Amino acid sequence: MGFLTSAFLAGLAALAIPLLLHLRHRDRDKPVPFPSLMFLEQLTIRTEQRQRVSDWPLLLLRLLLLILLVLAFARPLLRSQSVTGADNRSRAVIVLIDRSLSMSYAGTWQRALDSARATIGQLEGNDRVAVVAYDDDADTRQRLTGDRGAATGALSGLTPRARGTRLAPALRVARQLLLDAPFSAAEIVVISDLQRSGATGIAGVELPAGVKVRAIPVGPAQWDNASVRAVDARRVVQGDRTLLAVKARIQQQGEATPRARSVTLVLNGREAASADAQLNATGETVVTFEPVPAPEGAVALQVAMTPDALALDDTLVAVVPRDDDLTVALRGAGSDALYFERALEIGRAPAVQVVRSGNTARAAVRVFWDELPDAGTTEWIEEGGGAVVVLGRRLSSRSGTISPLLPVTLAGSADRLADRGGTLRDVRTEHPLFQPFRETDDALGAVRLFRYARVDASANADVLARFDDGNAAVIERRIGNGRVIVLALPLDNNAGDFPLQPAYLPFVRQLVLHASGRDAVPLWRTTGERWALPGTITEPVVEAPDRSLLRPASDSLGAAVPLGDAGLYRAFRGAVGGEAEAVLAVNVPASESVLTPMDTTELLLGVSTGTDSLRTTGAGPATDQELERRQSSWRVLLALALVALLVETIVASRGRRGRARRVTPASKSERAT
Numbered sequence: 001m002g003f004l005t006s007a008f009l010a011g012l013a014a015l016a017i018p019l020l021l022h023l024r025h026r027d028r029d030k031p032v033p034f035p036s037l038m039f040l041e042q043l044t045i046r047t048e049q050r051q052r053v054s055d056w057p058l059l060l061l062r063l064l065l066l067i068l069l070v071l072a073f074a075r076p077l078l079r080s081q082s083v084t085g086a087d088n089r090s091r092a093v094i095v096l097i098d099r100s101l102s103m104s105y106a107g108t109w110q111r112a113l114d115s116a117r118a119t120i121g122q123l124e125g126n127d128r129v130a131v132v133a134y135d136d137d138a139d140t141r142q143r144l145t146g147d148r149g150a151a152t153g154a155l156s157g158l159t160p161r162a163r164g165t166r167l168a169p170a171l172r173v174a175r176q177l178l179l180d181a182p183f184s185a186a187e188i189v190v191i192s193d194l195q196r197s198g199a200t201g202i203a204g205v206e207l208p209a210g211v212k213v214r215a216i217p218v219g220p221a222q223w224d225n226a227s228v229r230a231v232d233a234r235r236v237v238q239g240d241r242t243l244l245a246v247k248a249r250i251q252q253q254g255e256a257t258p259r260a261r262s263v264t265l266v267l268n269g270r271e272a273a274s275a276d277a278q279l280n281a282t283g284e285t286v287v288t289f290e291p292v293p294a295p296e297g298a299v300a301l302q303v304a305m306t307p308d309a310l311a312l313d314d315t316l317v318a319v320v321p322r323d324d325d326l327t328v329a330l331r332g333a334g335s336d337a338l339y340f341e342r343a344l345e346i347g348r349a350p351a352v353q354v355v356r357s358g359n360t361a362r363a364a365v366r367v368f369w370d371e372l373p374d375a376g377t378t379e380w381i382e383e384g385g386g387a388v389v390v391l392g393r394r395l396s397s398r399s400g401t402i403s404p405l406l407p408v409t410l411a412g413s414a415d416r417l418a419d420r421g422g423t424l425r426d427v428r429t430e431h432p433l434f435q436p437f438r439e440t441d442d443a444l445g446a447v448r449l450f451r452y453a454r455v456d457a458s459a460n461a462d463v464l465a466r467f468d469d470g471n472a473a474v475i476e477r478r479i480g481n482g483r484v485i486v487l488a489l490p491l492d493n494n495a496g497d498f499p500l501q502p503a504y505l506p507f508v509r510q511l512v513l514h515a516s517g518r519d520a521v522p523l524w525r526t527t528g529e530r531w532a533l534p535g536t537i538t539e540p541v542v543e544a545p546d547r548s549l550l551r552p553a554s555d556s557l558g559a560a561v562p563l564g565d566a567g568l569y570r571a572f573r574g575a576v577g578g579e580a581e582a583v584l585a586v587n588v589p590a591s592e593s594v595l596t597p598m599d600t601t602e603l604l605l606g607v608s609t610g611t612d613s614l615r616t617t618g619a620g621p622a623t624d625q626e627l628e629r630r631q632s633s634w635r636v637l638l639a640l641a642l643v644a645l646l647v648e649t650i651v652a653s654r655g656r657r658g659r660a661r662r663v664t665p666a667s668k669s670e671r672a673t
Contacts, residue, residue, distance in 0.1 A: 098192035165198035193219030224254030332371030382480030386515030407461030421448035
């Protein structure tokens with residue numbers, strides 16, 4: 001027997017209080033009238049003062065009441081299993097083993113297998129066990145069985161996969177498996193490196209009442225890891241050649257020291273360049289490869305570095321889209337658009353063809369220079385087109401809403417000649433439109449703007465940049481599959497010096513690329529997502545990274561392929577052969593490279609259950625807090641104290657001290673004798 005808060009036992013000293021009160025109690029003598037003392041014999045009277053308890057039952061009741069109150073506040077508990085009543089039911093144990101990418105860290109997977117085998121080996125009698133492997137999804141390897149050999153065999157063939165970590169799906173599968181053992185003592189054993197990112201989505205998971213959850217951490221005590229975090233690839237033109245410029249971003253984390261690594265660039269399966277990088281102890285290191293000739297069409301590239309303790313994140317794949325010409329229709333422009341048109345014609349990769357009249361149906365972007373879009377533009381944008389509206393001198397002179405398509409309200413024009421021109425501020429460089437300026441965000445700050453339209457953006461639009469007086473400069477609105485971009489920012493040399501600044505050319509080219517949607521195509525996706533195949537591919541056949549073939553079924557939304565493995569997915573029409581219709585690169589989530597573990601007390605925050613029986617503290621015995629909470633002996637003691645108080649009240653009011661004694665006066669004959 002023990003006490004959770006034994007300091008309250010000092011309250012037993014209060015037992016002396018009722019004892020002292022009873023000892024100090026004295027009966028008061030009641031005077032009796034007597035007619036005469038002359039006939040009485042005079043005797044010598046000797047008095048003696050004695051203190052004794054006159055009412056033992058009442059004293060004992062009060063002492064018992066105090067003892068019960070003190071013990072209740074001290075929170076007693078019984079540690080003996082024979083007394084507390086051990087759970088003798090057969091157990092149903094669900095083993096959840098993590099097989100995500102982070103578990104491939106050196107030594108971690110072997111510790112996980114050893115822990116799983118040890119857990120299965122500890123089963124006794126009629127205990128049953130199930131095995132579930134999980135990453136960002138859960139796979140039941142063995143349902144509940146009493147065959148330990150079958151459960152151990154379910155672990156064979158398991159290896160870490162290049163996928164993320166999510167514990168929530170595994171807990172839901174375990175909940176379903178426990179329905180097969182409703183009368184067993186249920187326990188879930190989580191064997192994992194307890195990566196913090198794996199707890200995403202746990203909140204709201206419900207487990208049956210009485211389920212115990214035990215975590216076995218198998219991650220490394222100390223770790224360091226370098227991973228290829230991202231790749232930037234773009235086509236550049238040097239003379240008459242188109243080159244591919246690639247930058248790799250390598251992230252170093254953990255307890256590491258600076259070290260040299262060899263990094264290799266592979267294009268379409270052939271090594272194209274290599275570089276030696278001195279990685280920082282912590283943080284990001286940018287590795288820039290020498291530009292290499294860009295192959296025609298889409299380019300599948302791979303950046304790999306010498307492996308470390310976690311090798312699966314030392315490689316990253318990406319697909320650079322094909323370099324098709326981009327057609328831009330320019331409407332309403334006069335000589336003011338000369339700089340704009342020349343800027344688009346200078347570059348390649350892709351080459352931009354500007355058309356002013358004739359057949360503009362092939363145009364991916366329509367630029368309305370100081371002109372309102374026509375009636376059919378809205379439907380064209382909804383189908384995936386991109387429109388750019390440049391607010392020039394003519395439109396700036398108007399006020400109010402000038403078109404339901406444009407997400408702006410005009411309020412005249414601003415003249416900044418007196419203060420030597422306005423500048424741009426609050427530029428959202430994280431937006432794809434300003435991607436060229438992420439590392440040189442001060443390039444746009446040098447632009448001086450003398451006259452521009454004052455506009456207010458509507459609630460359904462995004463303001464991507466503002467002037468220094470707070471007016472919106474660049475506004476974007478998504479409509480269906482396309483977008484419309486409104487520029488209060490002047491693009492001519494009459495209202496500012498933007499065309500004379502170095503930032504003009506990259507901005508104009510990125511403007512039409514973003515409006516066409518080309519920059520919206522990601523270089524890679526992550527595992528666990530789904531790839532919606534282009535609707536132009538009929539009877540699609542997809543080749544997965546492991547060379548297996550997938551034939552996705554089509555529905556009203558088209559065909560989609562789950563991305564289960566990292567690598568390149570290739571989609572063909574009808575059968576595998578020739579050039580693929582579409583190629584997609586898939587990598588693991590970047591969070592898998594961060595091996596920071598969470599504390600076991602954080603593991604099940606947000607999980608709801610019918611009782612307080614969740615445990616995440618390991619394989620040891622129940623703590624004193626758990627035993628006391630389970631037994632709740634203080635409740636019984638308080639109930640007994642209330643009963644003792646009731647009995648004490650009755651005894652004190654109806655006992656010997658509470659009853660008046662009736663005295664019968666003596667008769668005359670009795671007094672005479």
